[in-house]
Amino acid sequence: MMDRIPVVVLTGFLGSGKTTQLNAWLQQRQDLAVLINEMGDIGIDQHLTAQSGVPVTLLAGGCVCCVVQGSLSSTLRNLFMARKNGDIPAFTRIVLETTGAAEPSGVLAPLEQDAWLKKRFYCQSVLTVVNVAAGVDSIQRHPECLEQIQAADVLLLSRTDQVDGARLVGFQQQLVALNREADQVSTPAAAELLERQFERRCRITGRLSIVAPESSSFAPRVSEPLPTSSSRHQLYSAALIWAHGLSWVHWQAALQQLAGQCGDALVRVKGLLRVEGLDGPLLVQWVGTAEPELTPMNQWPDGDTQTRLVLIVRHDDPDFVHQQMAHWQSLLTQLLASGH
Ligand SMILES: Nc1nc2c(ncn2[C@@H]2O[C@H](COP(=O)(O)OP(=O)(O)OP(=O)(O)O)[C@@H](O)[C@H]2O)c(=O)[nH]1
Incomplete structure (x- = not known):
């Protein structure tokens, strides 16, 4: 099988600090291709992304986990072909910044289900940014937050500058209860994180093995069944x-x-x-x-x-x-x- 291109999924709730982390990586790395998914019809994030010369593609108008899955597939195809034809730099991996509402396993569905894509790409990791200052309240209020935390290989803790040490340690312990397998790293995380492989994901044909929470106290208050339309969130x-x-x-x-x-x-x-x-x-x-x-x-x-x-x-x-x-x-x- 040809060498597949790794896709790193950068997720985290709305405003958690995904673009800020991405910018830190773009200042260190020229070998990335970036996909930015925005919920709204107009994109703001691509303008806030450092002018680094790497290919940046905007997927606007809905969440890549449900509404614009088709656009994700076609964008990945186009990127692959453009790289092959030498139209864009030969990037070594793709960073996909999801919307803050995305469900990570939905994002990965095209990579698992589309045979053409599956031969050429694989999900290397799910990195979830968590706003420490927003804390537990945000996790309880927004079910997406919990999904993203539970799907993470690594939890990237943002806004650690806005909480004291005791609050940070307490919150980190609560995060362990939600996902005990994920490492916790403060933002900005070093770009070496983009290389890390996570065996459990590769072994199970790319599927996420979601870690069940030990504590039920974080159960989201909104617990309606999740339809697949844009209203799921x-x-x-x-x-x-x-x-x-x-x-x-x-x-x-x-x-x-x-x-x-x-x-x-x-x-x-x-x-x-x-x-x-x-x-x-x-x-x-x-x-x-x-x-x-x-x-x-x-x-x-x-x-x-x-x-x-x-x-x-x-x-x-x-x-x-x-x-x-x-x-x-x-x-x-x-x-x-x-x-x-
Ligand atoms: N103080 C502080 N502010 C931060 C930190 N990380 C991000 N921010 C700020 O939080 C705001 C939102 O950050 P973004 O990086 O745009 O968040 P995002 O997750 O990309 O937002 P969406 O794409 O809308 O979901 C910005 O004003 C950032 O400057 C941090 O570690 N500390």
Whole structure:
């Protein structure tokens, strides 16, 4: 059999720190190809990925574990052929950054079920980023978090800078109860991790051998059967593309309004905002109920100076996110019209 190309699955809940970890690897390694899967219809992450010269492909519009599995298969085929024909550098492995809602075994299904792909690719590892500051609450609230932790070969602990030592140790023990086989490593993890092989996965024809949790106290509160549509997660996204800009102060007020509208349902916001007086966009990174992080960027990553923002909520009504976005957009229009 020809040498197969390893695929490393980088997963972790929304906003846990996947792109941040990926960027750290891209600064050290030129021999990767990267696939970035985003839930929303517009991609933000590919603009935040270091300009490293490695091939980066965006799979937008849904989760690779269910909605865009077909796109994953065709993208892997295209990458294989482009590499073979010398159209792109001869990468040694693929890093697949999933959406924060992905179920890792669903992500791997095309690699196991498609005979053509199976001959050419294999899953080398599942690396799961866990936001230590969000802690147990996040695991209890979001069933995806638990699935991702249990599927991991290695747990990459992010935001260790935001918790004290005792809390970190306590949380690590709780993670052992959920997946006792996975090593725990703080981010940014060294790039050597990308080489590590995990025997149990290869032996069982690439299938995940999920480690059963010892403790039931982490059982997710939402325990509905998992349908295969995009609604399986009760996580829904809406995107805004807006040609206009506002002052920084008005953007802050508008973001507060968005938080008020969505309440506890708000899970993740990220975007590039056009701000009057700034050459580049204002990068918004907002995870759960924490304060939004607003960072001015020197320049627009792709020359497109429109405001772009993705909102992700957890709600049982799929229309909720669109209603909130429509409501918010009318607020933005009012702010614009008010002449601020
Ligand atoms: N303080 C701190 N912030 C972090 C750390 N890791 C990530 N962040 C911040 O957390 C936010 C989200 O990080 P990302 O790397 O974009 O998270 P992600 O998992 O790729 O997000 P999604 O793709 O939306 O699921 C960003 O503002 C990061 O700067 C960390 O270890 N410490």
